[in-house]
Amino acid sequence: MKKIFLVLALIATVQIANAQKPEALKKAVEAAEAAAQNPKKAAKAATWLKLGEAYIKAYDAPVGNIWVGASQQELAIALSGQKPVSQEQVRLGGLDYTKLVYSDKNVYLGDNGSVAFYEVTNPIVDNALGKAVEAYKKAYELEPKKAQEISGFLQNITAKYCNDAAALYQMGDYKGACDLFELAADAAANEPLAAKDTNSIYNAALCAVTIPDYERAKKLYERCYNMGYYSENGDVFSRLSDISMHLGDTLKAKNYLEEGFTKFPQSQGILIGLINYYIGSNEGTDKLFELIDKAKANEPDNASLYYVEGNIHSKLGDIEKACAAYDKCAEINPAYEYGYIGKGVMFYDLAVSIQSKAQDELDDNKYMALVKQFEEALKNCIEPFNKAFEITKDESIKPTLAEYLKNAYFRFREESPEYQAGYDKFNKISRGE
Numbered sequence: 001m002k003k004i005f006l007v008l009a010l011i012a013t014v015q016i017a018n019a020q021k022p023e024a025l026k027k028a029v030e031a032a033e034a035a036a037q038n039p040k041k042a043a044k045a046a047t048w049l050k051l052g053e054a055y056i057k058a059y060d061a062p063v064g065n066i067w068v069g070a071s072q073q074e075l076a077i078a079l080s081g082q083k084p085v086s087q088e089q090v091r092l093g094g095l096d097y098t099k100l101v102y103s104d105k106n107v108y109l110g111d112n113g114s115v116a117f118y119e120v121t122n123p124i125v126d127n128a129l130g131k132a133v134e135a136y137k138k139a140y141e142l143e144p145k146k147a148q149e150i151s152g153f154l155q156n157i158t159a160k161y162c163n164d165a166a167a168l169y170q171m172g173d174y175k176g177a178c179d180l181f182e183l184a185a186d187a188a189a190n191e192p193l194a195a196k197d198t199n200s201i202y203n204a205a206l207c208a209v210t211i212p213d214y215e216r217a218k219k220l221y222e223r224c225y226n227m228g229y230y231s232e233n234g235d236v237f238s239r240l241s242d243i244s245m246h247l248g249d250t251l252k253a254k255n256y257l258e259e260g261f262t263k264f265p266q267s268q269g270i271l272i273g274l275i276n277y278y279i280g281s282n283e284g285t286d287k288l289f290e291l292i293d294k295a296k297a298n299e300p301d302n303a304s305l306y307y308v309e310g311n312i313h314s315k316l317g318d319i320e321k322a323c324a325a326y327d328k329c330a331e332i333n334p335a336y337e338y339g340y341i342g343k344g345v346m347f348y349d350l351a352v353s354i355q356s357k358a359q360d361e362l363d364d365n366k367y368m369a370l371v372k373q374f375e376e377a378l379k380n381c382i383e384p385f386n387k388a389f390e391i392t393k394d395e396s397i398k399p400t401l402a403e404y405l406k407n408a409y410f411r412f413r414e415e416s417p418e419y420q421a422g423y424d425k426f427n428k429i430s431r432g433e
Contacts, residue, residue, distance in 0.1 A: 022104075022124045025061055029054045029125050036135070045143035052135035052153060059128035059160070062104040062120045068163075070115045075107065092171050108170075117167040129157050133187050140192050147192035154193040158184045162200060169207060178207035178216070198229035202236070209239070214246045234264030238273050253277065258291065265295050265308050275315050288312055303333035307342050314346040322346055326384075337397070340388035347381035348404055375411065382408050382422070402429040 032051040041047045065078035084100040090108075091097070097116060098109040104123075110116040125131070133154065140150045161184035169177040181204035188197035205220035221240045230236040237260025244253035254277055260270045278285045292312065296305050310325035322343075329339030351374050358370035382405065389401045409423035 022061065025054075025058045025124050029058050043142065045139040045146060048135045048139035048142065049146075049150075052132045052139065055125060055128040055132035055135065056153075056156075058124040059132070061124055062122070063118060066107065066115060066118055068115055068117060072109065072113055075115055108167075117170050119164075119167050119171070129160055129187070130183065133157055133190060137190055144192070151193040154187055154190055155195075158188040158193075158195075158197060158200070161187060162203075165200075165203065165207075169203075174207045174210045175213075178204045178211065178213075181207060182220070196227050196229075198224055198227055201227075202229070202231055205239070209243070212246075214243050218243050218247065230260070230263065233267040234260040234270055235267075236260075237264070238267065238269040241270075241273055241277075250277075250281070254281075258287070261291050262295065265292065266304050268311070271308065271311060272315070275312065285312070285316060301332060303329045303336045303339060306332065307336075307338045310339070310342045310346075314342070319346065319350070330387075335391055337388040337392040337394075340384040340391075341397075341401070344381040344385035344388060344401075344404065347377050347384075348408065351375075351377035351381065378408050378411055399430060399432075402426045406430050 029051075032047075032054040035041045035047050036051050038047075064080070066075065067078070070078060079102075082102060084102050084107075086101045088099050088101070089096065090099045092108075096111060098113075100107040100109065105118055105120045107118045108116045136150050136153050136157075140147065161180050165177045165180035165184065168174075168180060181200045185197040185200040185204065187193075188195040188200070201220055201223050205217050205224065208214075208217035208220055218240070221236055221243065224231070224236045225240065237256050241253040241256040241260070244250070244256060257270055257274045257277060260267065261274060264270055274288055274291075275285065277283075278288060289309075289312070292305060292309050296302070296309075299305060306325045306329035310322045310329060313319075313322035313325055323346075326339045326343040326346075329336065329342070333339075354370055354374040354377060358367055358374060361367040361370055385401055385405050385408070389398060389405065392398065392401070403426075406423060406426040406429075409419050409426060412419040413423040414420070
């Protein structure tokens with residue numbers, strides 16, 4: 001399953017287990033609906049607020065106080081003694097769950113035994129959240145001074161839609177998840193909340209791609225784009241480009257990548273997309289260097305731009321120019337570890353590639369020549385990786401660098417005490433010692 005970029009909103013109001021039975025809640029909804037049909041009562045905001053509240057209570061009742069992360073003991077307390085009618089093991093999205101089946105809901109427990117997500121299978125009122133949104137919109141129309149209160153209700157509904165969408169996503173119902181994420185964004189967009197829920201729109205777009213429904217994904221990512229939301233590292237640009245390619249619009253695909261590159265020159269997704277486009281289209285890669293040169297002219301002291309230039313040359317197989325760019329990156333900002341990392345990764349990957357060729361070579365002389373090239377490339381990665389390890393302040397990077405260095409030193413550990421010491425040092429770090 002693709003990873004969904006999801007920030008679940010916490011429910012703004014604490015759900016209190018409703019002691020009312022489903023029949024009583026349904027009658028309460030029917031009474032509130034009848035009041036809203038009465039011309040005299042329908043002219044009052046309080047009538048619509050009460051209707052919205054009735055819908056929300058009906059929506060909440062089946063799950064009561066259940067929350068994601070609750071233990072089985074806490075779940076039993078939250079459900080006030082309700083017992084599942086059956087239990088089964090299911091596998092969803094590559095993960096195993098225990099599915100507890102109740103008369104009106106299913107609860108899924110993760111491998112640690114706590115609640116991973118849940119779904120209502122027998123709602124008291126169909127489309128309760130959508131109907132609540134309409135009720136609150138009417139209440140605001142009649143009494144704008146209640147804007148703050150109604151905004152809170154709409155925000156709460158948005159969070160509920162997101163929680164339900166996340167559950168459907170985990171169950172592999174990508175279309176259903178897409179629908180609910182879009183409804184979440186639509187609920188948030190209503191007055192008086194009038195919020196741009198770009199996270200929900202983005203998640204809906206991701207689900208649409210997963211279906212796949214490229215036309216729908218295009219419209220959703222375009223909504224993100226038009227709101228000025230591009231996601232981390234300009235992901236919206238690369239996704240719109242990929243969708244445009246699927247839909248046969250290569251020009252638009254290129255334009256999205258080029259625009260994205262000007263805003264997010266460090267994005268590897270955009271960079272690789274541009275390289276693949278220019279190589280595949282026979283247009284050459286000159287445009288890539290025009291873009292990077294333009295960015296460098298605007299920010300000549302931005303070391304990251306030279307790191308990007310090094311990556312471009314590396315992807316194109318020009319080791320000499322890549323090294324020059326990575327070295328310039330380090331020269332401009334000696335504390336910026338990525339110039340060293342880029343150079344180290346380039347030589348390490350080169351060594352792996354040569355090793356693969358050597359394994360398939362049957363001629364002894366050619367094989368030995370490849371082994372020599374392999375060892376030279378592998379040794380060339382050690383110094384930049386060591387430098388990156390030394391200067392980085394990002395502790396999350398160090399284990400990866402240690403793994404690279406451990407592997408490189410291992411090859412040469414018998415050549416000298418220095419290499420053996422290097423292997424011992426980074427082997428311990430990679431093991432977390």
